[in-house]
Amino acid sequence: MxxxxxxxxxxxxxxxxxxxxxxxxxxxxxxxxxxxxxxxxxxxxxxxxxxxxxxxxxxxxxxxxxxxxxxxxxxxxxxxxxxxxxxxxxxxxxxxxxxxxxxxxxxxxxxxxxxxxxxxxxxxxxxxxxxxxxxxxxxxxxxIRASGQSAISHAVVSVGDFAVGEGADAKNRVRLDLLGRLGARVRRIRMLGTAAIDLAWTAHGKLDAAVILANRPWDTAAGVLLVREAGGAVLDRDGSPHSVDSAATIAVAPGLRDQLMAEVERAYGAE
CATH class of the missing domain: 3.30.540.10 (Fructose-1,6-Bisphosphatase, subunit A, domain 1)
Structure with a gap:
């Protein structure tokens, strides 16, 4: 086909x-x-x-x-x-x-x-x-449409759950570093406990970004499409376009893309 x-x-x-x-x-x-x-x-x-x-x-x-x-x-x-x-x-x-x-x-x-x-x-x-x-x-x-926010200091950002299982300690060091970086810059951080809502509410403009440092298709595939169709960007951890094979799922209002991805890059660079 x-x-x-x-x-x-x-x-x-x-x-x-x-x-x-x-x-x-x-x-x-x-x-x-x-x-x-x-x-x-x-x-x-x-x-x-x-x-x-x-x-x-x-x-x-x-x-x-x-x-x-x-x-x-x-x-x-x-x-x-x-x-x-x-x-x-x-x-x-x-x-x-x-x-x-x-x-x-x-x-x-x-x-x-x-x-x-x-x-x-x-x-x-x-x-x-x-x-x-x-x-x-x-x-x-x-x-619905994604947020028009362009000032990271005004952004409300959701973050995904912490990692569990093999390799969790190293993965969570990145998460903790990123939480510290975002906590120092954004208006509020939220941890909702559901990637589907993180992404749906980013598409709806209720959240300005959702940072999920994982990618399980059942959690993310539908929400990724919502964000894209609402005008938002969805990226992998390296800034490349998201797919079902990506390592991370980062959904963000267009005006915050560069600012948010810079913080993600710094958190991974601190590994």
Missing amino acids: ADVGGAAFADLLPVAREATAIARGIVRKHAPRTVAEKGERDIVTDVDLAVEDTVRAFLARETPKTGVLGEEHGRTGGADGEPWWVLDPVDGTANLACGIPLCAVSLGLVWERRAVVAAIDLPFLDTAYTATEGAGAFCDGER
């Missing part, structure tokens, strides 16, 4: 919207009953599993030839060279398990290493974000 662009996949946006709407119903109606450890300081609840199972079944009916990569069950179906869905059934599981209403269902369609369709639902905030490549980003049907 040639790289025909996001417009060719626009008819799959209603599928993505319906899938995340179904997921919203599950998250809102069923508080977590079980919480299990799946890795170092990494948890999964019965709600995560129920959402992923239900959305996978829905996508299998609606798009049977399209594979799915989900956080909980990995990648299934599809063929090499074809588009594939990426799903985070609950981004912000730790928040959900604690009763904090900041979590999201994130679903993107990836083609040629980038998302071309995106749907992010915030179940407890009754908010839905959508985008198709080349057609803009929307919140509940209304067009």
Whole structure:
């Protein structure tokens, strides 16, 4: 299949919207009953599993030839060279398990290493974000745009969670250095605990930037498309354009790009 662009996949946006709407119903109606450890300081609840199972079944009916990569069950179906869905059934599981209403269902369609369709639902905030490549980003049907902020001293910046597992100490030294640098310059720093909301709110101009020094496609693919379609930039740690293969996910209002990336570069240079 040639790289025909996001417009060719626009008819799959209603599928993505319906899938995340179904997921919203599950998250809102069923508080977590079980919480299990799946890795170092990494948890999964019965709600995560129920959402992923239900959305996978829905996508299998609606798009049977399209594979799915989900956080909980990995990648299934599809063929090499074809588009594939990426799903985070609950981004912000730790928040959900604690009763904090900041979590999201994130679903993107990836083609040629980038998302071309995106749907992010915030179940407890009754908010839905959508985008198709080349057609803009929307919140509940209304067009949204990234912040016009150009003074880093006025910026509100979210940062991603700290690293866990192998190599976490070295990774977190960079995070701590960057926190110190940004804390000395920006208006406020926020740690929301969900990359999907970090990116959706950067697209919506509620945040001026989101710095996530990691890149798991189920967390970031849909939100990256939202930011780009809202006029923001999304970059890897070295300033190159973001893709599903990037090491980091840095979303930023255009007017802050150079200032923010200079601080990221300094933090990595201090390793």
